[in-house]
Amino acid sequence: xxxxxxxxxxxxxxxxxxxxxxxxxxxxxxxxxxxxxxxxxxxxxxxxxxxxxxxxxxxxxxxxxxxxxxxxxxxxxxxxxxxxxxxxxxxxxxxxxxxxxxxxxxxxxxxxxxxxxxxxxxxxxxxxxxxxxxxxxxxxxxxxxxxxxxxxxxxxxxxxxxxxxxxxxxxxxxxxxxxxxxxxxxxxxxxxxxxxxxxxxxxxxxxxxxx
Numbered sequence: 001x002x003x004x005x006x007x008x009x010x011x012x013x014x015x016x017x018x019x020x021x022x023x024x025x026x027x028x029x030x031x032x033x034x035x036x037x038x039x040x041x042x043x044x045x046x047x048x049x050x051x052x053x054x055x056x057x058x059x060x061x062x063x064x065x066x067x068x069x070x071x072x073x074x075x076x077x078x079x080x081x082x083x084x085x086x087x088x089x090x091x092x093x094x095x096x097x098x099x100x101x102x103x104x105x106x107x108x109x110x111x112x113x114x115x116x117x118x119x120x121x122x123x124x125x126x127x128x129x130x131x132x133x134x135x136x137x138x139x140x141x142x143x144x145x146x147x148x149x150x151x152x153x154x155x156x157x158x159x160x161x162x163x164x165x166x167x168x169x170x171x172x173x174x175x176x177x178x179x180x181x182x183x184x185x186x187x188x189x190x191x192x193x194x195x196x197x198x199x200x201x202x203x204x205x206x207x208x209x210x211x
Contacts, residue, residue: 001028001058001152012057012121013033013112015190020059030058034149036125052132053137054109054144056070057123060155065120069161072208073198075099077161078122079111082167085150090140095168097175097189097200098192101126161198169194180207
C-alpha cells in the first residue's frame with residue numbers, strides 16, 4: 001500500500017477523501033500524520049491528536065474488500081484488525097461496539113469509516129504516548145512504524161468477515177456496560193443482541209455501525 005507521511009494536518013480522513021474525489025490519489029493508499037489538529041470523529045466530533053500519538057487514514061476499493069463484509073460493519077472489521085496487532089504485542093486493548101478502542105473503562109482511540117464513490121475510507125486515531133483528561137493511552141510500548149507495518153500486513157491478507165467476527169463476538173459482552181449511538185440517539189448496550197452481520201438489536205431496533 002502506498003503510504004504518504006505528513007508532519008501536520010487538520011485531518012488525515014479529510015485529506016484522503018478530498019484527494020480521492022479529485023483523483024489526486026487512488027486506492028489502495030494510506031495517509032499518516034505526525035500531528036493532527038482537527039481529526040474527524042463519530043457524529044461530527046473532533047479527535048485532537050498530539051504529536052507522538054497515531055493518526056492515519058487509508059482507502060481500499062470496495063470491490064477489493066472481503067466478499068462477506070457488510071459495508072455497514074466495516075468499522076468493526078478494521079478496528080478488530082488493529083486490535084489483533086496490538087494484542088500480539090502484549091496489549092490488553094478491547095473493542096467497544098462498534099468502533100472505540102478501550103483499556104479497562106477508558107477510551108484510547110477510535111475508528112471512522114466513510115464511502116467515497118467506489119472506495120471505502122477508514123481513519124484511525126490511537127493514544128500511544130499521551131491522552132486528554134478522561135481518556136487513556138496504550139499500555140505497551142510499540143512504535144508507530146511497527147503498528148502500521150503489522151496492520152498493513154493484515155490488510156493484505158484480506159481476511160474474511162466471518163473469521164474476524166467469530167473472535168470479536170467473544171468479547172462483545174464487555175460493551176454491555178456502555179452506550180452507543182444509533183443516528184442521533186444514545187442507545188444502551190446493556191440488552192443489545194449482536195447479530196452475525198455486526199449490527200445489534202436494541203429495543204426492537206436494528207442498528208448498524210457505519211459512521
